[in-house]
Amino acid sequence: MSNWEALDEFLRTDPRDVGCDLALDALHAYAEMAAAGENPEERFPGLSVHLRSCSACSGDHEALLRTVREFGGEFR
Structure with a gap:
C-alpha cells in the first residue's frame, strides 16, 4: 500500500469508529x-461502525457470538 492509499483509507474512516482496542x-x-x-x-x-469496517474484529465478533449462542453464559 502506498502512502497515498494509506492516507486515503484513513480519511475514509468514519469518525464514530472506536478502533480495534x-x-x-x-x-x-x-x-x-x-x-x-x-x-x-x-x-x-x-x-457497530467499527465492525462494519474491520474484518478482523468482525470475525472475532462472529466467533464470539457463535460461542455465546452455543454455550451461553457471560464472558466477564
Missing part, C-alpha cells in the same frame, strides 16, 4: 446482547 474491550458485551436478542447497536454505536 476499544472494540475488543467491549466485544463480549456486544455479543452477549446480540445473543440475547437485544440491539447492541443502540448501546455501542461506535462499535
Whole structure:
C-alpha cells in the first residue's frame, strides 16, 4: 500500500469508529446482547461502525457470538 492509499483509507474512516482496542474491550458485551436478542447497536454505536469496517474484529465478533449462542453464559 502506498502512502497515498494509506492516507486515503484513513480519511475514509468514519469518525464514530472506536478502533480495534476499544472494540475488543467491549466485544463480549456486544455479543452477549446480540445473543440475547437485544440491539447492541443502540448501546455501542461506535462499535457497530467499527465492525462494519474491520474484518478482523468482525470475525472475532462472529466467533464470539457463535460461542455465546452455543454455550451461553457471560464472558466477564
